[in-house]
Amino acid sequence: MPDRPPPPGAVHPLFPPPPRPAPVRVIVADDNPVVRAGLTALLRDRDDIAVVAEAADGREACEAALRHRPDVVLLDVRMPGVDGLSALPHLARIAHVLVLTYSHEAEVLQRALRGGAGGCLVHGEFTVEELASAVRDVTVGRAHFTPTAATAVLAHIQQSATAHDEPDSVPLFSLTSGESLSQLQSLMRVSEAEGGARHTLSGREAEIMDLIASGMNNREIAATCFISEKTVKNHINRIFAKLHSSSRSEAAAKWLGTTAGASRRGVG
Secondary structure, three states: OOOOOOOOOOOOOOOOOOOOOOOEEEEEEOOOHHHHHHHHHHHHOOOOEEEEEEEOOHHHHHHHHHHHOOOEEEEEOOOOOOOHHHHHHHHHOOOEEEEEEOOOOHHHHHHHHHOOOOEEEEOOOOOHHHHHHHHHHHHOOOOEEOHHHHHHHHHHHHHHHHHOOOOOOOOOHHHHOOOOHHHHHHHHHOOHHHHHHHHHOOHHHHHHHHHHHOOOOHHHHHHHHOOOHHHHHHHHHHHHHHHOOOOHHHHHHHHHOHHHHHHOOOOO
């Protein structure tokens, strides 16, 4: 008697479904217990996100991060005791950090980026779905910003470019590169003198570096410049050598002059 096909929706014994990915593990750090509980409740409704701990200040957040090893920390900026900005550099070594704040001050948001935040959300500018998307995005290195935070990023890059007498418009690589902004934390200690490296590149290398900074991958650059991907790779190797860089994000930061922000101190 021939085997009957399995009923619709049944799992075939030879082709089981792939295992579901582990949920994104999140710590919520906010001194306001109502806000903290609300964020936790909203995220716990998602099948692919799990809140593993809560914290009321920066010290608790660091302790919880060391204990639970989360994927993402949702971090409030202003908290009593150890505030979010003070805890941020320590947390960024353990997990991706998504800063949530009520502040619209550009300097506060810029300091959060310099401290290693992978994204910044200003309360009142995002929906529940956007919050969940931001949590997922930062785990794979996609920076996430609400409008006020994005404006602060742009202002920071433009100020840095002005400090290097760069009159040209600066693309928002920080918003489009797909590489985590936390990687820029180490770049803020690079000498400002390296900003002059822009002038060491050939015309073709400068063109390719602009495309890298705009967020293009090698295939897109090859198509734009009508050259092969192998040729693109060769140009990038020479660019990295001239800019003394080991990654696309490091090269882009030096190219756009973001290292000029290293000497400027943020406010608490």
